[in-house]
Amino acid sequence: MAQSKTQRRTKIRRRIRGRLAGTTGRPRLSIFRSNKDIYAQIIDDSRGVTVCAASSREDGIESVTDNKVAKAGLVGKKIAEKALAAGISAVVFDRGGYLYHGRVKSLADGAREGGLQF
Numbered sequence: 001m002a003q004s005k006t007q008r009r010t011k012i013r014r015r016i017r018g019r020l021a022g023t024t025g026r027p028r029l030s031i032f033r034s035n036k037d038i039y040a041q042i043i044d045d046s047r048g049v050t051v052c053a054a055s056s057r058e059d060g061i062e063s064v065t066d067n068k069v070a071k072a073g074l075v076g077k078k079i080a081e082k083a084l085a086a087g088i089s090a091v092v093f094d095r096g097g098y099l100y101h102g103r104v105k106s107l108a109d110g111a112r113e114g115g116l117q118f
Helices: 005-019 068-085 103-114
Strands: 028-033 038-044 049-055 092-094
Touching (some): 028 103, 068 103
Antiparallel strands (some): 038 049
């Protein structure tokens, strides 16, 4: 029987999470992409704490009338700004089971432009 999109993504996501984990020195940049918005969190898995988060629903990004790919780039820059303010310069990138393409790639490029290293 064929898998649904959600089941396939969950399977890929578990496989990715089995290989990588965020530490205090190098936390994990996790992405969630809905149909309308995109969310990013920086997570320290050793302590089980979300250090900072950004989304396309925040003020300043939500009002931009560009397409979703452009908004994802702005979210990447915003999460990088918050991470640098929290003293984080290097992260492990967790694409969350999504293809590294479109909005996910745009967010990653925005985070790199903002100063994060991964």
